[in-house]
Amino acid sequence: MPTFFEKKQIVTPGELLAEGDYIAGENTYEENKKIYAARIGLANCENKKVNVVALRAFYYPKVGDIVIGTVLEVGFNGWTVDVKAPYTALLRASDVLSRPFKPQNDDLSHFLNTGDLIVAKIASFDRAHDPQLTVSEPGLGKITRGQIMKVTPTKIPRVIGRKGSMISLIKQETGCQIILGINGVILVTGKKPEDEELAMMAIQKIEEESHTSGLTDRITQFLKEEKAKREENKNE
Amino acid sequence: MSEKPEKLIDKKGLRLDGRKPDELRPIKIEVGVLSNADGSAYIEHGKNKILAAAFGPREMHPKHLTLPDRMVLRCRYHMAPFSVQERKSPAPSRREIELSKVIREALEPAVFVEYYPRTGVDIFIEVLQADGGTRCASITAAALALADAGIPMRDLVAACAAGKVGDTVVLDLMDTEDKVGSADVPVAIMPNLNAVTLLQMDGILTFEEFERAVDLAIEGCKKIYAVQKEALKARYMAVKQEEEVEE
Numbered sequence: 001m002p003t004f005f006e007k008k009q010i011v012t013p014g015e016l017l018a019e020g021d022y023i024a025g026e027n028t029y030e031e032n033k034k035i036y037a038a039r040i041g042l043a044n045c046e047n048k049k050v051n052v053v054a055l056r057a058f059y060y061p062k063v064g065d066i067v068i069g070t071v072l073e074v075g076f077n078g079w080t081v082d083v084k085a086p087y088t089a090l091l092r093a094s095d096v097l098s099r100p101f102k103p104q105n106d107d108l109s110h111f112l113n114t115g116d117l118i119v120a121k122i123a124s125f126d127r128a129h130d131p132q133l134t135v136s137e138p139g140l141g142k143i144t145r146g147q148i149m150k151v152t153p154t155k156i157p158r159v160i161g162r163k164g165s166m167i168s169l170i171k172q173e174t175g176c177q178i179i180l181g182i183n184g185v186i187l188v189t190g191k192k193p194e195d196e197e198l199a200m201m202a203i204q205k206i207e208e209e210s211h212t213s214g215l216t217d218r219i220t221q222f223l224k225e226e227k228a229k230r231e232e233n234k235n236e
Numbered sequence: 237m238s239e240k241p242e243k244l245i246d247k248k249g250l251r252l253d254g255r256k257p258d259e260l261r262p263i264k265i266e267v268g269v270l271s272n273a274d275g276s277a278y279i280e281h282g283k284n285k286i287l288a289a290a291f292g293p294r295e296m297h298p299k300h301l302t303l304p305d306r307m308v309l310r311c312r313y314h315m316a317p318f319s320v321q322e323r324k325s326p327a328p329s330r331r332e333i334e335l336s337k338v339i340r341e342a343l344e345p346a347v348f349v350e351y352y353p354r355t356g357v358d359i360f361i362e363v364l365q366a367d368g369g370t371r372c373a374s375i376t377a378a379a380l381a382l383a384d385a386g387i388p389m390r391d392l393v394a395a396c397a398a399g400k401v402g403d404t405v406v407l408d409l410m411d412t413e414d415k416v417g418s419a420d421v422p423v424a425i426m427p428n429l430n431a432v433t434l435l436q437m438d439g440i441l442t443f444e445e446f447e448r449a450v451d452l453a454i455e456g457c458k459k460i461y462a463v464q465k466e467a468l469k470a471r472y473m474a475v476k477q478e479e480e481v482e483e
Contacts, residue, residue, distance in 0.1 A: 010469050013346075013383050014391025014428040027388065029348075036428065038348065038388040040468055055472050056275070056386035058293070060352075086293040086355040127353050128304070154386075 003045055011037040011052060018050050025051035059085045059153040059183040061122050061131040068148070068181035069133070071116045074109045077101060081118065081133060084183045089131040091120065096135055117143040119179055119187065146189030147196045151207045153184035158210040159203055166206065166216055173223040174199040198226055244401045244413060252413065257406040260396070260456055265377070265467035267384050275385025279377040282410055283367035288377035289360045290385040296356035306349040308356040311340035313374055315363040335371050342375050342395065342424040342434035348388045357387060368411035369397050375424050375434065376460055380468055392464055393433055395424035396456035398449040400441055405448045407456045421446070423453035427461040
């Protein structure tokens with residue numbers, strides 16, 4: 001019962017990965033006891049489970065994910081929100097108001113209007129229904145300040161780093177608050193626009209060099225250099 | 237070019253462009269050429285030049301076309317007005333509408349359409365220069381555009397035609413051979429799963445000739461599949477090398 005790949009080998013859809021006593025993991029599928037890749041990515045095997053880390057993918061909603069979305073439309077009893085997924089998400093009015101919603105008293109566009117950005121959690125989602133959002137938790141709701149940037153959803157784990165090492169490094173060095181939407185949208189809020197810009201530059205760098213080694217060290221170096229440059233400019 | 241050549245195959249058994257009967261035209265593929273599309277591919281198959289772009293999965297418009305249990309694949313095959321010698325009207329012709337359907341049906345078995353109900357994927361194929369066998373080259377490119385868009389697939393789809401020119405069964409017909417020759421058999425396969433997704437025939441062949449043509453086309457598809465895989469991997473080769481350093 002062999003596997004047919006080396007660790008972290010690039011595989012293309014349809015490539016035979018393993019035969020026999022293996023479990024088909026992420027981005028793979030099983031047919032006649034054979035496991036094939038379903039996406040382009042890097043093959044990996046752990047405890048008899050064959051995975052492919054996708055190099056190209058889109059965001060697919062999962063209950064419990066924190067996402068950042070744009071309000072598309074104000075409806076009768078809620079909002080439709082674009083979360084960069086194959087489906088548009090719904091946010092119900094009663095969820096935002098945290099009290100029963102009366103259409104005759106409440107003007108929904110007063111709370112959230114088209115184009116507003118929100119941090120929300122996926123409350124429910126399945127094959128038959130569009131994802132439903134909730135903002136009734138601390139840290140969720142309308143975004144009032146900060147800057148938004150977008151990265152490929154598959155790169156989000158890289159921005160987080162091992163046990164959050166990368167993200168805490170950027171937070172610490174720039175003094176910014178960073179909220180990562182699993183859907184690939186990132187919110188950066190800092191005291192000064194320059195701080196935000198620095199954090200965004202660092203994240204951009206991570207996205208561009210996401211699969212290279214020693215990335216954390218290089219980001220540390222990058223942030224230090226950038227800061228030094230800025231100090232110089234100020235003194236001049 | 238509009239003149240009918242006297243002999244399609246010379247005394248040595250070579251074709252108009254000097255190929256052997258079982259030889260493919262040179263193929264060059266590049267993946268990820270368009271930044272505004274979710275996935276894209278460009279193929280040069282002999283003199284054919286074709287661009288393919290994929291969008292989605294995304295919400296379908298108009299909404300009533302969505303299916304409750306699976307994703308809808310939509311495909312537009314289009315030839316640019318400058319793709320052939322006489323100007324071609326840019327409006328979709330009968331042939332283009334048919335090819336759109338044929339290409340869609342050749343790709344559909346490869347995509348996990350049941351994973352994403354109520355969504356749609358759009359594929360746009362633009363033929364910039366045509367020289368026979370565009371439907372096959374389009375399928376090859378479109379399959380790569382889908383994979384590049386990150387859409388889960390059972391396998392890539394590779395396509396190639398075979399046909400009869402004079403008295404010989406040959407692989408990968410070009411425009412003149414297609415028009416003057418007596419039969420054309422386009423085939424698309426999913427090579428790893430050993431499944432045929434497209435099989436057409438126009439012209440007349442005996443049963444033996446047909447079998448020979450299909451065998452030849454499948455061999456051609458397998459060669460194209462190797463090029464296809466290389467092209468898809470090439471886009472991420474830099475990634476892999478850096479990954480190895482880390483180990």
